[in-house]
Amino acid sequence: METVQKKGVRLSRQRETILAELCKVKTHPTADEVYDMVRRIMPRISLGTVYRNLDFLSSRGIVLRIGGAGTQKRFDGNPMPHPHLRCSICGRVDDLEYPIALPEIPVEQSMGYQELRCDVEFVGICPMCAGNKM
Template structure:
């Protein structure tokens, strides 16, 4: 990830960021586009995609990438974990009990660690329930 030192905050970027931070559903770019169009009806899908990528590179938002799934975005760029439903694809924040140590500092490797990603997955409550007819 290339880090952009300072990203000029245009009205479009501010609306995209505000809308993304107003939800905890970790929306796809298409879903962010649908939200933003209610405020900026003339914005294009490409503009939303580009700005989400730029804001990710600037460290303003988190991009969640999982094989076989659409990228999702999180308005909270602070380090935290997620859990994903393997059936419907929803993503939620996951709180882990702090054990008082930095996970990266416990690694035994000759790699220079630049970061980590830990993904939990399972079935959300709705997908665990039998379908009602």
């Protein structure tokens, strides 16, 4: 929650609950999975509310939205830049616990873009899916 305070964002009870539940797990859940987690605490929350609040939290850099075009979006409660591993079969996402230097684009090469960040994602086959293929 320290990140939220640094960004000067006040959170509603719903957003606080969504963020707290997301920060409890390391599994990078989908919005539907976050909804299932939050519903245990707030049974009347709607799926649309969870989607809107995840969009809000990710647009402010409080959580990470993971996934490129054509992939199911997943969410990470750790907003600090770090690399991920994604399974090309089941979509599972894990943090890569290996320090790699994230590249930075010099301002003169940014072509006028603002708020640049670098998302590093390695794609492979997770151990569970690899075991199923044999």
